[in-house]
Amino acid sequence: MPLTRPRTYAFLVVCLFLLGGCETAPLAPNVEPPTEYTYIIGPGDNIEMFVWGNPEVSRSVPVRPDGKISAPLVEELPASGKTPFQLARDIERELGKYIRNPLVSVIVSGFVGPYSEQVRVVGQAAKPQAVPYKENMSLLDLMILVGGMTEYAAGNRSTIVRTVNGVQQQFRVRVDDLLDNGDISANVNVLPGDVLIIPEAYF
Template identity: 50%
Template sequence: MATADSAAAMNEADTAANDPTKNTQYVIGAGDQLGISVYRAPELSVPSLPVRPDGRISMPLIPDIVAAGKTPTQLGKELEERLKEYVKDPIVTVMVTNFVGPFSRQVRVIGEATEPQAIPYRDHMTVLDVMIAVKGLTKFAAGNSAVIVRRVGDKRESIKVRLSSLLKDGDIDQNVEMLPGDTLIIPQSWF
């Protein structure tokens, strides 16, 4: 029964990873910071553990395990299975303490943002949320010529957004909802 539950959980994670708009549970990504606690075995607990760029983590007694693409609960169960040979009935809790998320669950901002970056996607995130995170536009930005590039199936869709109108004039109609994987491109103005 436990293997059927594990297989169902992994299948659910795979489905969620393939369609990031339907994912309701947080999926660990490279660059995330994890806190791993092993109940009644503090020597095996790791309070701050980065997920390496290859998506793996290393901890005492478990030299290498894939963390990226799994939910914290799935990773905890896998760590429990691996620790059973060393600890009687291990209980492992995985907490994500610093969020980056997998690439498919990030929103990227490039061009003339004050601090261009990749931002972890949050449900119902809007362009205004993104602009707050990147600290607004540079003085050279052509904000009203910005474009959101969104992958829809095998195609790419471009959505024009007037950032200057949103930020300076309060045109709330420009506050478009973002989706995981979107890229906001802010061009430079031509003087």
């Protein structure tokens, strides 16, 4: 069925916007990954709390959606946004009210991480999703995690939205060249908080 005039105008506006974005967005630089990256705890993570010499208060507890944990003798303790080391010291301070010189170790499992650290993939990925950032993560690693692209994807028009010095910027990436042609030069580093947008191809 032919497009009506209002729909045609709207379609053209969307196309011009997308084309303009492709023309102005530079290729994503292969920036250095964060040095000495330390995992940050987020809602949905699971915390293994070991209290040496006190197995009765050692527990596996989830980080609630509000970013807090609750365990024996530890109530409503903020965990999100902290490293495992920082959380262990906070738990020691809380337990110190009841136990003499507690020694706590914290191990994280079921990694999710805070929202600001997650890498999100939207659009024509096989499995669009948010994934926790991993040290030295690359575009290829990310595409493996989301299962590649759909048959309708325009991989070489994909962009990464990244915050640089507090300013949101958009960079073009060549996913088709990377996956279909094995062009390793297209395999750029991914940073915490990146959003990969894979658009649909024009037909």
